[in-house]
Structures are given as C-alpha cells and as structure tokens.
Amino acid sequence: MVGGRIVQGSNLSRQSSFNFGSETKGLPSRPALDSNTSFGMSSLEVEDHEDEDEHLKDPRDWLKVIGAFEQPKMMYNATQKHFDNTHLLLGMLTVSPAGALSLSDLTGTIVLDIQHARPIPETGAYFAPGMIVLVEGSYEEDSGVSSTLGGTGGIGGTIGGKFLGFSVGHPPCERRTATLGGTDEIDKSSLAGPAFGWTDFLGVGSQRATGSRMNKIGSKLLDPEQAHNIVIASDLHLDVPATLTALRTLLRTHTPDPTAAHPVYPLAIILMGNFSSKASLAGVPGAGSIEYKEHFDALASVLADFPQLIAHTTLVFIPGDNDAWPSAFLSGAATPLPRKPVPALFTNRIRRVIAEANREVWGAGKAKGKEGEVIWTSNPSRLSWFGVKGEMAIIRDDLAGRLQRTSIRFPKPDEEVDDEMPFAPSAQDADADADTMDLDLPASHHAPTQQALDHDTLTARSLTRTILSQSHLSPFPLSARPLHWDFAHVLNLYPLPNSLVLADSEAPAFVVKYCGCTVMNPGSLVEGRKGERARWVEFDVRSGSGVVRVEE
Numbered sequence: 001m002v003g004g005r006i007v008q009g010s011n012l013s014r015q016s017s018f019n020f021g022s023e024t025k026g027l028p029s030r031p032a033l034d035s036n037t038s039f040g041m042s043s044l045e046v047e048d049h050e051d052e053d054e055h056l057k058d059p060r061d062w063l064k065v066i067g068a069f070e071q072p073k074m075m076y077n078a079t080q081k082h083f084d085n086t087h088l089l090l091g092m093l094t095v096s097p098a099g100a101l102s103l104s105d106l107t108g109t110i111v112l113d114i115q116h117a118r119p120i121p122e123t124g125a126y127f128a129p130g131m132i133v134l135v136e137g138s139y140e141e142d143s144g145v146s147s148t149l150g151g152t153g154g155i156g157g158t159i160g161g162k163f164l165g166f167s168v169g170h171p172p173c174e175r176r177t178a179t180l181g182g183t184d185e186i187d188k189s190s191l192a193g194p195a196f197g198w199t200d201f202l203g204v205g206s207q208r209a210t211g212s213r214m215n216k217i218g219s220k221l222l223d224p225e226q227a228h229n230i231v232i233a234s235d236l237h238l239d240v241p242a243t244l245t246a247l248r249t250l251l252r253t254h255t256p257d258p259t260a261a262h263p264v265y266p267l268a269i270i271l272m273g274n275f276s277s278k279a280s281l282a283g284v285p286g287a288g289s290i291e292y293k294e295h296f297d298a299l300a301s302v303l304a305d306f307p308q309l310i311a312h313t314t315l316v317f318i319p320g321d322n323d324a325w326p327s328a329f330l331s332g333a334a335t336p337l338p339r340k341p342v343p344a345l346f347t348n349r350i351r352r353v354i355a356e357a358n359r360e361v362w363g364a365g366k367a368k369g370k371e372g373e374v375i376w377t378s379n380p381s382r383l384s385w386f387g388v389k390g391e392m393a394i395i396r397d398d399l400a401g402r403l404q405r406t407s408i409r410f411p412k413p414d415e416e417v418d419d420e421m422p423f424a425p426s427a428q429d430a431d432a433d434a435d436t437m438d439l440d441l442p443a444s445h446h447a448p449t450q451q452a453l454d455h456d457t458l459t460a461r462s463l464t465r466t467i468l469s470q471s472h473l474s475p476f477p478l479s480a481r482p483l484h485w486d487f488a489h490v491l492n493l494y495p496l497p498n499s500l501v502l503a504d505s506e507a508p509a510f511v512v513k514y515c516g517c518t519v520m521n522p523g524s525l526v527e528g529r530k531g532e533r534a535r536w537v538e539f540d541v542r543s544g545s546g547v548v549r550v551e552e
Helices: 050-055 176-180 207-221 241-253 289-304 348-362 399-406 427-434 455-470 485-491
Strands: 074-077 082-095 101-105 108-113 118-120 132-140 158-169 229-233 268-272 314-318 373-376 381-385 390-396 499-503 510-514 517-521 533-540 545-551
Touching: 082 158, 108 132, 229 241, 241 289, 241 533, 241 545, 268 390, 289 348, 314 381, 348 373, 399 455, 455 499, 455 510, 455 517, 510 545, 517 533, 517 545
Parallel strands: 108 158, 118 158, 229 268, 268 314, 314 373, 390 499, 499 517
Antiparallel strands: 074 082, 082 101, 082 132, 101 108, 132 158, 229 533, 381 390, 510 517, 533 545
16 A cells, blocks of 8 residues: 555455555465365265385284274165265254254254154154254255245255154253262262362252362251151142142141141142243232232231241242233243242241241240241252252153153154965965974973053153253253343253153152152142142151152
C-alpha cells in the first residue's frame, strides 16, 4: 500500500487475503497440503515408503500373526459387487429435517436404516430420539438419501449414503464403585484405580478424601438391628379427599409406640407432587390461588395430628408439573427442568405446624435432640447421607409414558418357515429312531424356555435399564422435554447414585436393582379404584434395599 492505495502487482498471492507482495518474502511459507493424504489416500497405503522399507532388512520383520479375533469381518454386497466392513458407531439418535431417522455425533450426521436391525435386549429397553446408542452395521453409498436442503455438507453436516444397522443397544452402565471407588468389591486385577475418586460431584466431599471417615461414622450411628428408612410417596392430590385419608394411614404407620424404650422414626419422609390433580393457577375452575393455598392448609392440619413424628423426621416436598408457578403459564404441560419448589406463599402454615411440634416435643425442660424440619426443594433433587457414602436422585416425571410415545419401533423378525413335509412318519423313520445313539444327556431334558414376563415387570425393567444406561434423567429432545441449559448438568446420573426415585404415575410401582443402583417408583399414594388403600415405598439406607408397601 502506497499513499493509501493498494499496489496491485504480479506478486500478489492468493494464499491469504493478508499476504501482500514483497512484505511477506522474509516470512516462512505455509506448507502445502497433500491432497492425496487429505482425501484418505494414506489409508489405502499407496504412498511411497521406500525410506522406511530400507530399515527393515530382516525377513522376520515382515511376519505378522493374525488371530481369529483380530481378522476383519468382510461381507459381500451383491448389489454393489464388493465387500463391506462392519462398523460400531456411537452417536445420538435424531430425526433429520426431512423426517428420516439419523445418527449424529460431532463429526456429522448419517441416515440410519433399521429395517433389519434388532434391539439389544429384544424386550428390555426403550430407544428414542435424543438417546446415545451403539449401532453395529455397515455403510452403504446411496445418492438417493442425500439431503435436499442446502448447507448440510462438510464437517458436522449430513454424510451421503446411509448406515445399515444390524443391532442397536445402549452404552454399558458403569457402577458407582468403578467411578468413585469405595468399600464394595471392585476388580483388583486392574492396575488403574477409580477414575474420579478425588472429585466432589455434590459438594459433600470426595470419596478418597472423606470416604473412610464417613463409613466409620455411618457404621457407628446406623444400628444394624434397626431399620433406617426413607419413606417416599408421590401424587399427593390434595384436592382429592381420599389423598388426605391415605396420608393419615402413611403417617400413622410410621409413628412408633410412645411407650417404647427406643422408638424408631424414619430418617426422612419425601412427599412428591403433583399436589393438585388439575393445573394450578391456569384458569381451571377450582384450581385458583385461593383453593391452592387451602389445599396446603388442609395438609398442615393432617400433619398437626402427628407432632411426635414430624418433630423427629425431615419432611421433603418436591413439586410436579401441575404445581405453581410454572403451571400458571404451561397449564400442566412439560415444565422445563429443573424447576423451583412450591412458593412459600402457599406453604407458610406447614412451616408453622413443624415449628409448633418442635416446641411441644423439644421445648424447655425436655430432652434435646435433632428437631424436625421441612424442606421445599426443586424437581429434580438429590439426597445424600453421610457425605459421599449414600446418594439418592429424585425426579417427578411421567417418563414411561413419554418413552412409549417417542420410542422407535423395530420390525418384528420373520417367522421361521417350517420345511418339514406334512406326511405321516414312515416305518423307515421309526427304525431310524430305534437305532439312535444314546447320549450322556437324558433324552427327556429339553432346552429351558424363557418364561414370559408380565407387562408391569417388563415396563419396570425397561424403564430402569434405559435411564441408567443413558446416565441422564431426561434423555429426550428439547421438543419433548425442555431444559434450562445453565442447570442441565444436574440431570446427569454420573456417577451412578446408590438409589434413584422415578416418581411416575403412569408406570406401576416397583423396586428394581440394576448395576448396584436401587431404582424405585412409588406410584400414586392412593391405590385402588375407590382409593381404599395407601401405597408408598420404604428404602433402607443401610442395606440399600427398598420395598413397596400397601396399607388399608
């Protein structure tokens, strides 16, 4: 540039818009790109390696043993007239703008063909868009499936062709001891220890720093002869009279005899929404702000009848989608997670009832102890005991129904064709059966057949395997379940908690243990057509086991 004008000389380079003329002659030039290498020619091993070959003068340097488990699997494609390789891909199931099922990762997106794919397991998991899956199959070039939308190529864009899936499965679930370590038995043959033993995931201390100390405190305070339960109930529809009756049954069951020498109270009672059967503050008749507060006042009246219990335990309240304030503008639709607790405007009387019970039980001149407390927390939330020793993840969401609505369906395998001739057995066949060689195994023993599971058990196992394998409380796209991105990390299930509460009113009540994690669904508190029974879940923090309990 001379006098404010750009000198347009013949030495102007096209390599860079800021590489002008002789000013860059002293700078080192950029290395030229090898077009053959950038387009994958190096993978075909057609480059010249004469310099490397001169160093390998011993014939034994060219010997290579290929084991049976190392040999690549080749399949002949009769249509394309060449051999195909099988690949194992890890990616997220998505739906392309054109409506095709696709597999995506950070490098791009490819159309997924599951016409001949089989899920693993066959009937024990859900597969829906938004989930991370493992797909085994082969790549097939097909110009007909390329995207008709512009700007979809390049890194992160749509890859031409399609991926023929043979099998689809979830990633393996990692146990908590493999991530953090602990007192449980681990694989001692591995030289590497736990991956994140020094990481504090919940702000209560790491396993390596405080684990041994917390184990000693827990062993000292948790009497092995007594139960140390956490009581969990869900769907407390306070606008339904049967709910308050069922709640009285729950509280009466866990109130010990006052004359007992050592009464045992539950460590915590977790009461989960929806606290209204209709969307609150959404213009629905009978679900306004005044009625909503009256429902919690009725709950406070029930709690006031059990002062000994509420003064010796911790009450935890977790809202649902029908609770204020989000229900006011979403009308009970899927609320962005996580969501805040019920406002204190509606729950002041419950706090006063707890404070009055503490004064009555732990007042002046009486024995001192841990006072009862009430906690209104978010959805989802976590509960820990003795630091990192125990962790419980809690969420109130109808996961089973959403999984059944959004999951993909695999084609059913073709029925096997019976090739046997429909003729009566001949005398020659009878003679052949008589001359059959006797084997060591008795002829009467047949291969055991797997007994068909009932629908409730199958739903519980499918829901448990899906959520724990995905290590996420909401493995759905944002269109199905919106999230607050600033707090999306709280939905991760890594490391795996000791227990997980999936409060789902559309799924049966169950307790299932998978990969060391106890998964529980308390179902609805009111059970039965007429609401004559109360149902909840009890979890023992010492043994790590849970049970569904039903009382009339």
